[in-house]
Amino acid sequence: MPADTLTSDIDRFKQAALTCPIPAAVELIGEKWAFLILRGAFNGLHHFEEFQAGLGIARNILSDRLSKMVAGGILARSADPNDKRRVIYSLTPKGEGLLPVVLALRQWGEQWGYGNMQILLADRRDLRPVRKICVQAHDGRELKLSELTWIDRDGEGLFSTAAE
Amino acid sequence: MPADTLTSDIDRFKQAALTCPIPAAVELIGEKWAFLILRGAFNGLHHFEEFQAGLGIARNILSDRLSKMVAGGILARSADPNDKRRVIYSLTPKGEGLLPVVLALRQWGEQWGYGNMQILLADRRDLRPVRKICVQAHDGRELKLSELTWIDRDGEGLFSTAAE
């Protein structure tokens, strides 16, 4: 056994956390209002007043969050050509990439009794609802937590079970 | 056209938001530390001191968040039979259900340059990494935002595009 072998869960966690993207991602959208703004954007909201009235958020907080989300590349800020008073906030490709996160949380909330939306996301081609988001194996099989493990990025080294 | 037809994006949004589970879900885990605690739990952390040292969170805040997550049914609090000083915090099935959310956010973060973890989640059977989480049609096809629309829960009524 090498001398630098990590022995405890916490050592392994701290080691893995060093390059984990989650802390930085959470700084951007791991906050109540940022997440609700994101949901609003996916639901077609584009303007300051829409977000303000739609979410019931204080104007200064909304201003702050929109700025941070624009700075973080999630939203783009553009002028409305038809009305120079208005500003259009729209999702960037990077922001659109968060749809699985938003949808997974919505589905979890529905499953655990926090509400059921009257409208559903569906495939535009056949109007059938989208699948429930889940963790899948390479061949598409759904994987439960007990069927998962951690592997080293470069192939082989399995070092701990994911579900402990 | 019926008299109560909703015309503006914001009216439609407010109508849909009335029963949306996301606000309640966000109250529980839509917060920096709650989300990082959840990530820690998925990575095998179980004890107060592990979370504290692993995340660098203040003790009073950690205490508050753990209580709320236990009250919210995400974590379970149990006594350690081998050491009566210790408390074991473990994921409930409800908490485990948040794995797609955590994983989707991690994958998003990796895609957009917030870090790359050395270890990956994999299928325990063949040690092949899990798929990238995405929105899928009923038949498993990946759907982009432009291929999505909203439908009414009871079947037909399509009323707006998802990607505007």
Place this chain on the structure above:
DNA sequence: TATATAAGTTGCGATTTGCAACGAATAATA
């Protein structure tokens, strides 16, 4: 011209955060 709307900003009291120190119960050690 006068009024309304959109997108913020400012001031201020209330809440939340983060740090450090303290405390009680249990375990390990000398």
Place this chain on the structure above:
DNA sequence: TATTATTCGTTGCAAATCGCAACTTATATA
């Protein structure tokens, strides 16, 4: 057994953040 260490908190306090209401600026409308 006596002493020290560990574990899981709590408490006090200063700093940062939040949320409300009022104000500002620029543009559109009547």
